Amino acid sequence: MNDPSSGSQRRELYRIVYPLKARPRLMVAGESCPVVDLCERGIRFQYLGARGFKMGETVHGVVLFADGTSLSIEGTVMRVQGKQAVLHLGTPISHAKVLQQQRYLLMHFPGYE
Numbered sequence: 001m002n003d004p005s006s007g008s009q010r011r012e013l014y015r016i017v018y019p020l021k022a023r024p025r026l027m028v029a030g031e032s033c034p035v036v037d038l039c040e041r042g043i044r045f046q047y048l049g050a051r052g053f054k055m056g057e058t059v060h061g062v063v064l065f066a067d068g069t070s071l072s073i074e075g076t077v078m079r080v081q082g083k084q085a086v087l088h089l090g091t092p093i094s095h096a097k098v099l100q101q102q103r104y105l106l107m108h109f110p111g112y113e
Helices: 095-108
Strands: 025-028 031-039 042-046 058-064 070-081 084-089
Touching: 031 095, 042 070
Parallel strands: none
Antiparallel strands: 025 031, 025 058, 031 042, 042 084, 058 070, 070 084
16 A cells, blocks of 8 residues: 655645635735745745746745735745746745744634645
8 A cells, every 4th residue: 555645745844835815925026926835945936927937047035924924035946837936945934934824824714724
């Protein structure tokens, strides 16, 4: 029997997938981009404007969370697919911040898991 928590599909870091109404905003180059999901070492976001992102590009920005907190980030574009990009962060988001975001979602968005 295969254990889904073992093997190549298991992630080392917990990933938060945000409901539409709770998505943080990544402010980058004057554009507000919804964050689809994040973990300690990465952020996946949508970009809606004309600006595109290129693999290997360094991005500096600020994440504005729904709870009113913010976090400066810097990362490298690791993947671009359609109108979404994935950043690998140079400085990880603290584990405490990720857990705080999870608690916020559980408290304010019933049914979130």
